[in-house]
Every structure is written in C-alpha cells, then in structure tokens.
Amino acid sequence: xxxxxAGPETLGSLSDEPQQQDPNSQxxxxxxxxxxxxxxxxxxxxxxIAVVCALVVLFFIICAVFAGPICALFGxxxxxxxxxxxxxxxxxxxxxxxxxxxxxxxTWDHPMGVAPRTGExxxxxxxxxxxxxxxxxxxxxxxxSIVGVVIGxxxxxxxxxxxKVLSFFIDMFLTIPFLLAALTMxxxxxxxxNTADNYxxxxxxxxVIVLSIFGWMGTARLIRGEVITLxxxxxxxxxxxxxxxxxxxxxxxLLPNLAAPIIISVSLMLPTFVALEAGLAFLGIGVTDxxxxxxxxxxxxxLTFFREYPQYLWQPLLGIVALVLSLNLLGDAVRDALDPKxxx
Amino acid sequence: MTQDPxxxxxxxxxxxGANAAETxxxxxxxxxxxxxxxxxxxxxNLDFATVAEMGHTATQLDPLAPAVLSVDNLKMYFPVKSSGxxxxxxxxxxxxxxxxxxxPKGGSLGLVGESGCGKSTTGRLITRLYKPTGGSxxxxxxxxxxxxxxxxxxxxxxxxxxxxDPYTSLNPRHTVGAIVGAPLEVHKIVPKNQxxxxxxxxLEVVGLNPEHYNRYPNEFSGGQRQRIGIARALTxxxxxxxxxxxxxxxxxxxxxxxxxxxxDIQTEFDVSFLxxxxxxxxxxHFCPEIxxxxxxxxxxxxxxxxxxxxxxxxxxxxxxxxxxxxxQAAIGGRRERIRLEGDVPSPINxxxxxxxxxxxxxxxxxxxxxxxxxxxxxxxHKVACHFAGELGAHPATPVTTALLGVDDQGSPVSGAAPTNxxxxxxxxxxxxxxxxxxQTTGV
Ligand SMILES: Nc1ncnc2c1ncn2[C@@H]1O[C@H](COP(=O)(O)OP(=O)(O)OP(=O)(O)O)[C@@H](O)[C@H]1O
Ligand code: SF4
Ligand SMILES: [Mg+2]
Numbered sequence: 001x002x003x004x005x006a007g008p009e010t011l012g013s014l015s016d017e018p019q020q021q022d023p024n025s026q027x028x029x030x031x032x033x034x035x036x037x038x039x040x041x042x043x044x045x046x047x048x049i050a051v052v053c054a055l056v057v058l059f060f061i062i063c064a065v066f067a068g069p070i071c072a073l074f075g076x077x078x079x080x081x082x083x084x085x086x087x088x089x090x091x092x093x094x095x096x097x098x099x100x101x102x103x104x105x106x107t108w109d110h111p112m113g114v115a116p117r118t119g120e121x122x123x124x125x126x127x128x129x130x131x132x133x134x135x136x137x138x139x140x141x142x143x144x145s146i147v148g149v150v151i152g153x154x155x156x157x158x159x160x161x162x163x164k165v166l167s168f169f170i171d172m173f174l175t176i177p178f179l180l181a182a183l184t185m186x187x188x189x190x191x192x193x194n195t196a197d198n199y200x201x202x203x204x205x206x207x208v209i210v211l212s213i214f215g216w217m218g219t220a221r222l223i224r225g226e227v228i229t230l231x232x233x234x235x236x237x238x239x240x241x242x243x244x245x246x247x248x249x250x251x252x253x254l255l256p257n258l259a260a261p262i263i264i265s266v267s268l269m270l271p272t273f274v275a276l277e278a279g280l281a282f283l284g285i286g287v288t289d290x291x292x293x294x295x296x297x298x299x300x301x302x303l304t305f306f307r308e309y310p311q312y313l314w315q316p317l318l319g320i321v322a323l324v325l326s327l328n329l330l331g332d333a334v335r336d337a338l339d340p341k342x343x344x
Numbered sequence: 345m346t347q348d349p350x351x352x353x354x355x356x357x358x359x360x361g362a363n364a365a366e367t368x369x370x371x372x373x374x375x376x377x378x379x380x381x382x383x384x385x386x387x388x389n390l391d392f393a394t395v396a397e398m399g400h401t402a403t404q405l406d407p408l409a410p411a412v413l414s415v416d417n418l419k420m421y422f423p424v425k426s427s428g429x430x431x432x433x434x435x436x437x438x439x440x441x442x443x444x445x446x447x448p449k450g451g452s453l454g455l456v457g458e459s460g461c462g463k464s465t466t467g468r469l470i471t472r473l474y475k476p477t478g479g480s481x482x483x484x485x486x487x488x489x490x491x492x493x494x495x496x497x498x499x500x501x502x503x504x505x506x507x508x509d510p511y512t513s514l515n516p517r518h519t520v521g522a523i524v525g526a527p528l529e530v531h532k533i534v535p536k537n538q539x540x541x542x543x544x545x546x547l548e549v550v551g552l553n554p555e556h557y558n559r560y561p562n563e564f565s566g567g568q569r570q571r572i573g574i575a576r577a578l579t580x581x582x583x584x585x586x587x588x589x590x591x592x593x594x595x596x597x598x599x600x601x602x603x604x605x606x607x608d609i610q611t612e613f614d615v616s617f618l619x620x621x622x623x624x625x626x627x628x629h630f631c632p633e634i635x636x637x638x639x640x641x642x643x644x645x646x647x648x649x650x651x652x653x654x655x656x657x658x659x660x661x662x663x664x665x666x667x668x669x670x671x672q673a674a675i676g677g678r679r680e681r682i683r684l685e686g687d688v689p690s691p692i693n694x695x696x697x698x699x700x701x702x703x704x705x706x707x708x709x710x711x712x713x714x715x716x717x718x719x720x721x722x723x724x725h726k727v728a729c730h731f732a733g734e735l736g737a738h739p740a741t742p743v744t745t746a747l748l749g750v751d752d753q754g755s756p757v758s759g760a761a762p763t764n765x766x767x768x769x770x771x772x773x774x775x776x777x778x779x780x781x782x783q784t785t786g787v
Contacts, residue, residue, distance in 0.1 A: 239526070
C-alpha cells in the first residue's frame with residue numbers, strides 16, 4: 001500500500017495535520033500514541049507568554065512551598081521582635097536606618113526591610129503571605145471544582161428532574177451576593193471560635209468553605225453544558241449499547257473529555273480566589289492574624305507610611321498583581337491550546 | 345407514460361451498476377484502500393458497485409433461515425412537552441408506529457426511507473437505547489421490550505450496534521485498545537491480561553494493523569475509524585448487529601470496502617444485520633430483504649428482486665425513481681423521475697388514513713378515511729396501499745375494499761363483514777392475497 005497518499009476520506013474535520021498520514025508510514029510512527037492532551041501541551045510549550053507566565057507561577061509556588069527554608073536562608077522569621085529595636089518610635093514608627101530602606105541603605109539582614117511600627121520582617125511575611133494565598137486559593141479551587149464537576153455531570157447526563165433541581169441550586173447560589181455572605185459569616189465565626197487555640201486554622205477553613213460554596217456554580221454550568229453536547233455523541237450511546245454502567249460512563253467516558261472545561265474553570269478560579277483572599281483579608285473578614293498579603297496591604301495603606309515608605313505597600317501588591325496576572329495569562333494560553341479552533 | 349426500467353428488466357441481484365451516474369463526479373485517482381493486510385484492495389476510478397463486486401457478490405437470500413429477531417407492532421412515541429414552568433405533555437412524536445418485521449438468522453434486513461421516518465429510532469429500540477411505547481421484540485425467547493436495564497445487560501452481548509459517524513462514535517480520549525476492549529471489561533468475559541490479545545485479533549479481523557492498539561482515534565482516517573467501530577461491535581460476538589447508516593459518512597470508494605468487510609464478517613461469524621441506510625444501491629448489495637418506511641410505518645417489505653424489480657407502493661416507486669441508473673444513461677434514454685410533492689408531514693400529527701396520501705399522486709377519498717393494512721400480496725412481499733400495483737398498472741378501484749368491508753370511497757358497507765383474515769405478523773404467511781384475482785392464494 002502506498003504510504004504517501006491518503007484517500008479523500010481521510011480529510012476528516014478532526015484530522016490534526018493538514019495532510020493526514022498513513023499510520024503505517026515512517027513519519028506517522030514518530031507521532032504515534034499522541035493523545036489530544038499531549039498535542040495541546042506541545043502547543044503550549046511553543047507559546048512564549050505561556051512559558052514566562054508558567055515560570056512566574058512556578059516561582060510563587062516555590063516561594064510558598066519553601067517559605068520556611070528560604071526564610072532560614074536569609075536568616076529572617078515571623079517572630080515579632082521588640083519593636084523598639086527596629087523602628088523609630090519618634091519618626092512615626094518608620095524603620096530605623098540600620099533596617100534598610102526607606103531611611104537606610106539595603107541590608108541583607110532584612111532584604112525587604114521591616115514593617116513600620118511593629119518591626120516585623122517583610123520578607124518572611126511576604127513569603128508566608130504567599131503560602132497562605134496559594135494554599136487557600138488552591139484548596140478552594142479543588143473543592144469548588146469537585147463540587148462543580150460532579151453536579152455538572154449529574155445535571156447534564158441524567159437530565160430531567162435531576163437537572164431541574166440541580167439547575168435550581170446553581171441559580172440560587174448565583175443570586176446570593178458573595179460579599180454579603182462573607183461579611184455575615186465572619187462575625188459569626190469570630191464569635192463562635194475566637195477563643196479556640198486554632199482560631200487561625202478555623203478561620204482559613206471557613207474561608208475555603210465560603211470561597212468554594214460561592215465558586216462551584218461556574219464550573220457546574222460549564223460542565224453541564226459540555227455534558228449535554230457530549231451525551232448525544234455516538235460513543236456515549238455505544239457505551240450504553242454495550243451495557244456500561246452509568247457511573248463508568250460518567251467517569252471513564254465523559255470525564256476524560258471534560259479535561260478542557262475543567263482546566264478552563266480552574267484557570268479562571270485560581271486567580272479569582274487569590275484576589276478574593278487578599279481582598280477579604282484587607283476588609284478584615286478573611287485571615288486576620290496578619291500573615292496575608294491583604295493584611296499587609298491594609299497596614300500599608302496608612303497615608304504616612306505610603307508617603308514615607310511606599311515599598312511597604314508595593315511588595316504585597318506586586319505579589320498579588322504578578323500572581324493573578326500570570327495565572328490569568330497562563331489560563332488564556334491553556335484555553336487557546338485546548339481549543340481545536342485555534343490550531344495553526 | 346412513465347416507464348420504470350427496473351420494472352421491465354428482470355435485473356439480477358448482482359447487476360449493480362445502478363449508481364455509477366451518481367458517483368461519476370467523485371472520481372478518485374489515488375490509492376484508496378484504508379485496510380491493512382489481506383483486506384487491501386487497490387482500486388481507482390471506481391464507484392461503489394464496481395468495487396463491491398470485486399470478489400463480493402451481493403448477499404443471497406436464504407428463505408428458510410429462522411428468524412433471530414422478530415419485531416411485532418413496535419411503537420415509540422416521544423412526548424412533546426409544552427414550554428413554560430409546568431411542562432405538560434401536549435402531544436406525541438409518533439416516530440415509530442406499529443412496525444413488524446423479522447431479521448433472519450445470518451441474514452440481513454435493509455431499512456430504507458426518507459430522513460425522519462424513524463429508521464434510527466427503530467435501531468435504537470432494538471438496542472434498547474429507548475424503551476418502546478408498545479409492541480414486542482422477541483430475541484431468543486425473550487422480549488427485549490419488556491426487560492429492564494439489569495435483565496437487558498447479558499443480552500447486550502448479543503445485540504450490538506455500528507454507528508453512523510466515525511468521528512463521534514469513538515471516544516477521542518481513549519486508545520483504540522481501550523475502545524475495542526471496553527466491552528470485555530464491562531462484561532468481565534476474559535481476564536485482564538488477555539484483553540489485549542483479543543483486541544489485536546479483532547483489529548486484524550477488521551483489517552487494521554494489530555500493533556496500532558495504543559494509538560488514539562485522531563490518528564486514523566474515517567474508514568479506519570469505522571473499522572474500529574466495527575471491531576468494537578464484534579468484541580462480544582454478537583448475534584444481531586444494528587448498523588445505522590454505517591457507511592453514509594464515508595467516501596464512496598471506502599464505502600464499498602467497509603460493506604465488503606461487513607459481508608465478510610457476516611459469513612465468518614454468522615451475524616444477522618439490521619442494515620439502516622438511505623443509499624438504495626448499498627442496501628441492494630447488502631440486503632436480500634428490504635423494508636421501506638414512511639413516517640413511522642413500514643409501507644412495503646419484500647425480497648430484493650421484488651422491491652427493486654416490481655415495487656407496488658407509490659412511495660417505493662418514487663424512491664427508486666430517484667436513484668440514477670447507469671444502464672439508462674448508457675442507452676441514452678431518460679427515465680421519468682417521480683417527484684414527491686410537498687414536505688414530509690409532521691409525525692406529531694400524521695395524516696389520517698394512509699400517511700403517504702398528502703404526497704401520493706394516486707390518493708383518493710378512501711386513502712384519507714381508511715388506513716391501508718400491510719397486506720401480504722406475494723410469497724415474500726407485503727405492501728400497505730389501497731391501490732397497490734406495479735408502476736403504470738395501479739388498479740382503478742381499491743384492492744382492499746372486500747377485505748376491509750368498505751366501499752370504494754372508504755365508507756363502511758352495512759352488512760359487509762371485513763374478510764381480512766391476515767394478521768400483521770412479523771414474518772410471512774403461507775398464503776397471501778393475490779391482487780389480480782383478489783383472492784387468498786397459496787404456493
Ligand atoms: N429523542 C427524541 N425525542 C423526540 N423526538 C425524536 C427523538 N428522536 C427522534 N425523534 C423524532 O422521531 C422522528 C424519527 O427520527 P429518526 O431519527 O428515527 O429518523 P431517521 O429515519 O433515522 O432519519 P435520518 O435518515 O435523518 O437519520 C423524527 O421526526 C425525529 O424528530
Ligand atoms: S393508500 Fe392511497 S395514498 Fe396511500 S399510497 Fe396507496 S394510493 Fe397513495
Ligand atoms: Mg437516522
């Protein structure tokens with residue numbers, strides 16, 4: 001059989017290359033076994049913006065995961081010092097010149113300076129703030145995705161009454177204003193647990209729950225829509241004709257095809273949650289123990305500090321902006337890579 | 345005067361030049377086989393029928409074969425819901441409305457008809473993707489229509505389906521091995537470590553390279569994908585295969601190869617086919633028996649020679665007249681094409697009496713009043729028409745009046761009892777109603 005020409009029937013709408021290869025030919029052997037996911041990954045690797053953003057995200061992940069060792073490396077920690085050793089109470093509580101900017105030269109003892117008034121080390125708080133931010137955003141994304149995917153799958157595949165009930169819940173949760181709910185829950189949690197030893201953990205768990213509860217609807221809608229179109233595909237009917245149980249159809253046949261919408265909703269949720277965590281901490285209804293970028297910003301937006309010591313505000317702000325921006329851009333790139341219509 | 349060449353020439357089933365005219369503009373210059381190994385056929389410039397004839401004659405009818413599946417009065421009504429909050433049922437789509445037929449063991453029944461007449465619905469009823477509204481489907485002593493999903497599961501091994509679109513019928517995220525091996529895992533027939541062996545065996549049967557089991561469907565062409573779909577349907581050694589337009593998404597030259605493959609499979613594994621199609625040339629090649637459907641009902645059913653040579657129903661005649669005929673083109677004559685006026689009526693509210701009457705050129709008063717029964721008029725020929733007859737020889741008076749106890753206008757005649765003793769059964773009876781003598785006769 002001649003290998004270099006293919007019958008016209010090979011020009012299917014889904015064929016990846018402009019000229020489809022005969023699978024027996026040498027060239028085809030090299031691309032053998034490429035799943036659609038790997039093709040998308042290959043496309044992603046060619047996208048420069050995506051690679052840069054991925055590196056930035058990786059940097060933040062390393063900062064978050066290795067916050068402890070990095071702090072040790074620089075010899076800084078979260079321990080609140082005797083404030084008078086580091087800040088000048090007479091000069092509006094700004095750091096002493098030996099502590100680095102704004103009044104002195106850069107010093108390796110405190111690479112990012114110290115906080116005004118308390119004298120806490122900025123680098124340590126920035127690193128642990130990064131950890132809190134990513135930890136909360138990631139966990140909330142995981143929970144929200146799982147809930148969203150399961151509900152979307154069930155609503156889309158089972159249809160009928162199940163779909164109606166689940167869609168009603170999706171709409172109901174969409175109508176509750178997120179900020180209002182968060183503002184209402186904060187004092188309740190505060191009142192209930194503020195005497196507990198692990199108050200800060202409880203606070204974070206509550207935050208994750210609140211974020212997940214208000215984050216799953218988008219995923220559920222996306223997945224539901226996708227499942228409704230997939231459900232009519234003949235491979236699902238083939239699965240039913242061969243007697244495959246519904247659970248297996250949902251998780252083995254449909255779920256692998258939902259990788260794209262799941263990745264898309266994750267790529268939308270992660271940056272949103274990072275920003276929300278900081279925003280809530282800034283409002284004083286998220287993390288309140290001080291180790292959060294939002295809390296640092298709250299402290300830094302004091303007019304005097306901002307005029308005299310703007311770096312104190314820029315540091316956490318830069319962290320949030322760089323992380324959210326690169327997550328968003330990376331998400332865009334992933335969405336493009338997964339979308340067959342943007343194939344070159 | 346209308347002339348139907350099929351009616352005059354006593355065409356042998358193997359003479360299949362029938363649709364070359366249709367494919368003349370789609371000539372293929374390159375090597376067109378997608379098969380691997382012994383199935384290779386190098387052909388160029390050929391149409392379906394010519395390719396199909398290479399080593400494969402049209403399947404012959406075995407009149408003595410017992411029925412493996414007999415469908416009786418099968419009905420499927422889809423509810424139509426009103427829009428709004430309280431969604432009431434405001435009507436029914438009568439997608440399939442009381443059809444009866446038999447699929448002979450090791451044979452194949454073709455199901456043809458216009459788009460929307462209920463062919464796919466019939467196939468999905470038999471594979472129990474839908475639960476029928478009524479009727480029975482007897483398979484090995486069990487009524488598929490009555491079984492619940494759990495009771496159905498063991499029988500699913502025996503009734504499998506080949507799908508129309510090779511691009512959506514394979515899961516793009518699974519390898520060929522996973523796709524073809526899935527039925528084995530679902531039914532836990534062979535131990536896990538032997539699945540691969542069976543998969544490779546099947547890939548070889550359908551003419552694919554058995555080493556390609558860990559490739560993804562996107563690396564195969566349409567014809568090759570369809571072969572993968574066929575391998576999956578064969579995995580469980582089914583007894584009945586429902587093929588819902590298995591080749592209509594493929595290029596003409598590939599169609600022939602896939603049909604030949606199906607024929608090979610049929611002889612090798614003794615599978616029975618319900619072959620759904622709208623290409624009459626393919627049905628003629630593959631199916632010794634053909635049922636013609638219109639708006640949820642079978643209007644004519646019979647063996648190939650009768651349906652193609654002496655169709656008696658105006659709808660079948662119209663369908664056949666639309667098939668370009670190469671012999672006709674060769675002698676220079678033009679065959680008159682029967683144009684069907686108007687659109688297919690809605691199956692939600694089908695016409696009274698004969699469903700075809702809104703588009704039938706022979707329609708008369710009786711057609712609106714009385715539904716014509718599916719009457720056996722030959723040894724292996726049934727037709728549902730008050731004016732059944734060969735093209736150009738339709739009777740002037742209804743042939744069914746005596747049987748139904750009505751006058752020529754379709755009004756009941758007082759005192760005249762219906763004499764129709766024929767019951768609509770899935771198969772054929774020993775005796776039939778002869779149209780010429782208007783008497784029940786036998787062999
Ligand atoms: N799930 C469903 N719900 C409601 N109506 C349906 C459903 N499936 C099919 N129908 C209707 O039933 C009728 C028959 O459909 P079916 O798909 O069986 O036609 P078909 O003969 O296979 O046509 P085609 O040649 O286009 O495939 C159509 O009018 C269709 O609209
Ligand atoms: S019964 Fe009447 S309307 Fe129906 S096909 Fe026959 S002649 Fe036409
Ligand atoms: Mg169909």
